[in-house]
Amino acid sequence: DAGVIQSPRHEVTEMGQEVTLRCKPISGHNSLFWYRQTMMRGLELLIYFNNNVPIDDSGMPEDRFSAKMPNASFSTLKIQPSEPRDSAVYFCASSLAGSHEQYFGPGTRLTVT
Amino acid sequence: GENVEQHPSTLSVQEGDSAVIKCTYSDSASNYFPWYKQELGKRPQLIIDIRSNVGEKKDQRIAVTLNKTAKHFSLHITETQPEDSAVYFCAASSVYDYKLSFGAGTTVTVRA
Numbered sequence: 346d347a348g349v350i351q352s353p354r355h356e357v358t359e360m361g362q363e364v365t366l367r368c369k370p371i372s373g374h375n376s377l378f379w380y381r382q383t384m385m386r387g388l389e390l391l392i393y394f395n396n397n398v399p400i401d402d403s404g405m406p407e408d409r410f411s412a413k414m415p416n417a418s419f420s421t422l423k424i425q426p427s428e429p430r431d432s433a434v435y436f437c438a439s440s441l442a443g444s445h446e447q448y449f450g451p452g453t454r455l456t457v458t
Numbered sequence: 459g460e461n462v463e464q465h466p467s468t469l470s471v472q473e474g475d476s477a478v479i480k481c482t483y484s485d486s487a488s489n490y491f492p493w494y495k496q497e498l499g500k501r502p503q504l505i506i507d508i509r510s511n512v513g514e515k516k517d518q519r520i521a522v523t524l525n526k527t528a529k530h531f532s533l534h535i536t537e538t539q540p541e542d543s544a545v546y547f548c549a550a551s552s553v554y555d556y557k558l559s560f561g562a563g564t565t566v567t568v569r570a
Contacts, residue, residue: 376556378557378558387560387561387562387563388502388547388560388563390557390558390559393556393557395556400555401555401557436501436502440556444556445490445492445507445551445556445558446492446504446507447492447504447556447558448504449494449501449502449503450501451500451501452501
């Protein structure tokens with residue numbers, strides 16, 4: 346059974362460019378979470394969806410960040426325009442309805458130069 | 459919102475000894491407390507969790523204890539092995555939603 350899938354695994358881009366990160370949750374899971382991990386700030390929840398609906402986006406740092414979940418098997422996190430301080434590992438996680446157990450994807454390492 | 463504090467930030471133990479990591483939380487509504495292990499360059503992996511109606515849970519060499527009154531919970535690893543070397547994160551989640559608030563992490567090094 347496939348776990349959470351994320352792409353790309355690594356992304357290097359120049360400041361000002363648009364970046365799109367992708368996530369496919371575990372089949373049957375209906376909650377999806379986007380996290381950012383840095384040495385300075387640890388693991389931060391950016392946004393989470395339940396049944397494709399954004400429930401809490403209070404962790405989204407600013408308007409340059411946006412996330413969508415057009416269907417149960419796909420979500421994107423977009424940064425436009427990107428800045429060097431956005432460099433981090435971005436994780437997607439999913440969980441079953443009514444369950445707190447979250448399973449993480451392999452992450453996308455983003456470097457903005 | 460929930461605030462989770464984790465101590466120590468680093469822990470070095472001799473192989474075969476025990477390791478203990480402690481966390482405190484602020485929101486009395488929190489009822490789910492997972493622990494994640496993250497090896498270098500890998501994803502966080504759920505290793506054990508405990509819910510607020512339970513005081514202790516064991517799974518082979520790892521155990522977690524919860525003190526709701528004091529709002530703290532701990533991870534215990536016995537008979538440590540080199541493969542236990544990793545960063546361990548505690549987290550807490552409220553009855554009201556499924557968000558996890560993470561501690562800052564503990565880097566555990568097991569010396570051979």
